[in-house]
Amino acid sequence: MTTARERLRLFITDTFFVDDFGDSDSFLRTRIIDSTGMMELVAFLETDFRVKVADAELLPENLDSVENLVGFLKKKGVQ
Amino acid sequence: MCGIAGFTVPTGLGPQVRRDRYEARARAMTASLFHRGPDAQRAVLLDGVVLGQTRLSIVDLAGGHQPMKDAATGVTVVFNGEVFNWLELKTGLPGYRFRTTSDTEVLLAAFLARGIDCVKDFVGQFAFAVWDPRDATLWLARDRVGIRPLFYAVTKEGFAFASEAKALFAAQWLPPKLDEDGVVDAVHLWAPLAPRSQFLGVATLPAAHVARVRGGVFTARRYWDVDLSDDNVDRGLTLPEATEKLRAVLTDAVRLRLRADVPVAAYLSGGLDSSLICALAQRELGGALQTFSVGFAQARYDERAFQQEVARALGTTHHVVEVQDQDIGALLPEVVWHGEQVLVRTAPGPFLALSRLVRGHQTKVVLTGEGADEVFLGYDLYKETKVRQFWARQPASAHRPRLFTRLYPYLPLSQQAPEVLKEFFGLGLEAPGALDFSHQIRWSNTGRVARFFSKDFAARTAGHHPAEAVKAQVPAQVLGWRALARAQYLELATLLSGYLLSAQGDRMLMGSSVEGRFPFLDHRVIEAAARMPDAVKLRGLDEKAVVKRLGRGLVPDAVLDRHKFPYRAPVAEALVGAKAPGWSRELLSRAEVERTGVFDGAKVEKLVSKLAKAATQPSEADNMALVAVASTQLLAHQFVHAPREVSRRHLDAVRVEDEAVAAGQR
Numbered sequence: 001m002t003t004a005r006e007r008l009r010l011f012i013t014d015t016f017f018v019d020d021f022g023d024s025d026s027f028l029r030t031r032i033i034d035s036t037g038m039m040e041l042v043a044f045l046e047t048d049f050r051v052k053v054a055d056a057e058l059l060p061e062n063l064d065s066v067e068n069l070v071g072f073l074k075k076k077g078v079q
Numbered sequence: 080m081c082g083i084a085g086f087t088v089p090t091g092l093g094p095q096v097r098r099d100r101y102e103a104r105a106r107a108m109t110a111s112l113f114h115r116g117p118d119a120q121r122a123v124l125l126d127g128v129v130l131g132q133t134r135l136s137i138v139d140l141a142g143g144h145q146p147m148k149d150a151a152t153g154v155t156v157v158f159n160g161e162v163f164n165w166l167e168l169k170t171g172l173p174g175y176r177f178r179t180t181s182d183t184e185v186l187l188a189a190f191l192a193r194g195i196d197c198v199k200d201f202v203g204q205f206a207f208a209v210w211d212p213r214d215a216t217l218w219l220a221r222d223r224v225g226i227r228p229l230f231y232a233v234t235k236e237g238f239a240f241a242s243e244a245k246a247l248f249a250a251q252w253l254p255p256k257l258d259e260d261g262v263v264d265a266v267h268l269w270a271p272l273a274p275r276s277q278f279l280g281v282a283t284l285p286a287a288h289v290a291r292v293r294g295g296v297f298t299a300r301r302y303w304d305v306d307l308s309d310d311n312v313d314r315g316l317t318l319p320e321a322t323e324k325l326r327a328v329l330t331d332a333v334r335l336r337l338r339a340d341v342p343v344a345a346y347l348s349g350g351l352d353s354s355l356i357c358a359l360a361q362r363e364l365g366g367a368l369q370t371f372s373v374g375f376a377q378a379r380y381d382e383r384a385f386q387q388e389v390a391r392a393l394g395t396t397h398h399v400v401e402v403q404d405q406d407i408g409a410l411l412p413e414v415v416w417h418g419e420q421v422l423v424r425t426a427p428g429p430f431l432a433l434s435r436l437v438r439g440h441q442t443k444v445v446l447t448g449e450g451a452d453e454v455f456l457g458y459d460l461y462k463e464t465k466v467r468q469f470w471a472r473q474p475a476s477a478h479r480p481r482l483f484t485r486l487y488p489y490l491p492l493s494q495q496a497p498e499v500l501k502e503f504f505g506l507g508l509e510a511p512g513a514l515d516f517s518h519q520i521r522w523s524n525t526g527r528v529a530r531f532f533s534k535d536f537a538a539r540t541a542g543h544h545p546a547e548a549v550k551a552q553v554p555a556q557v558l559g560w561r562a563l564a565r566a567q568y569l570e571l572a573t574l575l576s577g578y579l580l581s582a583q584g585d586r587m588l589m590g591s592s593v594e595g596r597f598p599f600l601d602h603r604v605i606e607a608a609a610r611m612p613d614a615v616k617l618r619g620l621d622e623k624a625v626v627k628r629l630g631r632g633l634v635p636d637a638v639l640d641r642h643k644f645p646y647r648a649p650v651a652e653a654l655v656g657a658k659a660p661g662w663s664r665e666l667l668s669r670a671e672v673e674r675t676g677v678f679d680g681a682k683v684e685k686l687v688s689k690l691a692k693a694a695t696q697p698s699e700a701d702n703m704a705l706v707a708v709a710s711t712q713l714l715a716h717q718f719v720h721a722p723r724e725v726s727r728r729h730l731d732a733v734r735v736e737d738e739a740v741a742a743g744q745r
Contacts, residue, residue, distance in 0.1 A: 017530050017686065
């Protein structure tokens with residue numbers, strides 16, 4: 001079974017056309033994600049992982065790297 | 080307005096030898112610029128140089144033929160553009176006996192009186208070449224902001240120049256190949272950085288430069304630059320005083336640009352700048368102004384309501400062309416053919432449709448509002464720079480980055496959280512004094528296109544860094560200027576001349592044989608603006624305050640009070656999916672992309688399929704990448720893989736003569 005981390009990395013590679021990024025690289029600072037990219041990412045979390053993301057949770061510490069996303073999903077009960 | 084071309088040849092050859100060797104080349108170069116001058120096409124084979132010109136007759140329709148030669152000295156000129164103050168210059172040249180009423184002859188006389196420094200007296204937009212047989216020197220010059228184009232190549236067979244690179248390829252001076260570092264420039268800076276062009280071995284003479292070719296040696300120097308230093312600012316100038324200064328200089332800039340022996344019309348976007356130009360022109364013309372606009376079938380790009388309001392208020396005769404999504408795709412091959420560069424936006428396309436509309440109404444000259452955003456701090460980039468500077472003084476502040484939500488109210492909500500804004504806009508915040516502080520965000524955003532490069536291409540260009548190349552070129556004193564002044568300098572040096580005035584300006588106008596004139600880019604306007612304090616231009620976060628104040632009462636309030644609307648055109652919906660043009664299916668295929676070798680075929684395939692089925696609005700990064708790939712493919716296809724031929728009809732139309740006919744004899 002693929003892990004959440006693998007699924008996230010695959011999504012980011014496929015959606016934002018990057019091959020080379022570390023799990024703790026900031027998406028925003030490294031320009032992996034732009035203004036609409038965040039929406040694509042949140043939509044992916046909501047459909048693929050079936051979690052709800054509240055406005056108050058739209059924070060870099062939840063969303064801005066693979067590492068942060070894995071942590072965020074864990075909090076939401078996704079392994 | 081016209082097309083020019085030419086090349087050096089050895090001196091001392093007989094007329095027949097010259098004709099045998101060079102006629103075909105002269106004909107091919109001149110004919111390839113037919114669209115720039117459909118009214119006459121001539122070339123002359125002189126002792127030492129060949130000069131060609133295609134003419135769009137605007138001033139002295141009967142007498143202004145080119146190439147034009149001074150009988151006494153043999154000095155001969157080919158000229159593209161306008162010297163708007165030619166009447167004033169003429170009175171300062173009493174020693175020359177004028178035979179025509181053309182501005183070309185004034186240029187010739189001014190050169191004879193002052194040498195190449197005559198350009199310093201010119202108010203205008205020009206690219207020209209002067210052959211001086213007295214010292215066997217070819218002089219070239221380009222206007223201060225790069226409105227008119229000029230390309231050249233130094234080859235083993237001689238020095239060759241032309242208004243467009245295609246003329247150099249038509250006469251086989253060199254084989255057309257993409258300049259790979261130039262492609263990297265284009266996907267960061269929006270254009271290759273002058274003197275680099277999009278083609279290997281072809282250079283562009285940078286704006287505000289003159290060049291000399293003598294004995295096979297080319298040297299160029301800058302003759303003008305904008306001084307945005309603090310020392311040049313009149314600090315005590317109030318907004319009302321600045322408004323009166325602008326009124327005087329801009330009114331005169333418009334007045335001079337209405338000089339022509341054919342009707343002058345105007346573009347009207349529905350924004351402040353073009354509306355103001357239309358208002359000033361309509362006053363001068365006493366009600367005879369015709370205006371031309373682009374409307375978009377897609378409401379999110381469309382500004383027709385504002386255009387109509389302005390046209391009604393000013394009483395102009397108004398014309399509109401409506402652009403559908405599929406027109407953008409259908410026009411792109413022509414856009415790239417004329418533009419000769421890699422693009423990241425489809426926005427030039429509608430300008431080509433617009434110039435066709437103008438030409439269809441038997442009009443050859445239009446005024447536009449281009450340049451006001453650069454000169455009077457209109458762009459969001461300047462506000463962003465201001466906010467980032469403010470924030471950099473207190474980097475820990477949670478409050479300061481919130482200003483970005485006022486700047487970009489259209490950003491998605493997910494971007495509005497202060498922490499997110501901080502990550503996104505905080506790039507380079509630790510070095511607010513960096514020369515490129517203002518442009519780091521834009522260049523890195525555009526630079527995301529580079530992730531689509533093929534592995535080989537990325538490896539070959541790994542040593543080229545566009546931002547470093549810009550920094551290496553900028554004069555040292557600019558580094559000491561305030562952040563907004565540095566931002567303006569970079570904007571003028573990269574985006575304005577490299578993209579807005581070329582791929583989206585001159586080339587889209589001349590593609591339909593129409594001349595554009597730009598009152599806001601009169602150097603007297605630029606110099607007046609440089610002396611105004613930033614606060615009368617960007618007042619708080621209110622852009623172009625002085626222009627708005629001048630506009631109050633001249634243009635409808637609705638235009639002054641609307642939120643600035645960035646000009647955009649459809650991208651993904653026009654190039655892929657149901658409305659995709661035929662060429663895109665072929666040229667965006669994996670095999671064709673791999674044949675060109677710039678982009679990664681597999682990634683492009685994925686991008687195209689992602690965008691074709693996208694249910695939501697595509698991201699800016701994806702749109703830019705798609706346009707970059709499409710334009711690169713079209714450039715490679717039309718110039719390298721299957722080069723377009725110069726038409727027989729245009730080749731036959733060129734008159735090739737052995738001597739330039741003296742001024743006024745025709």
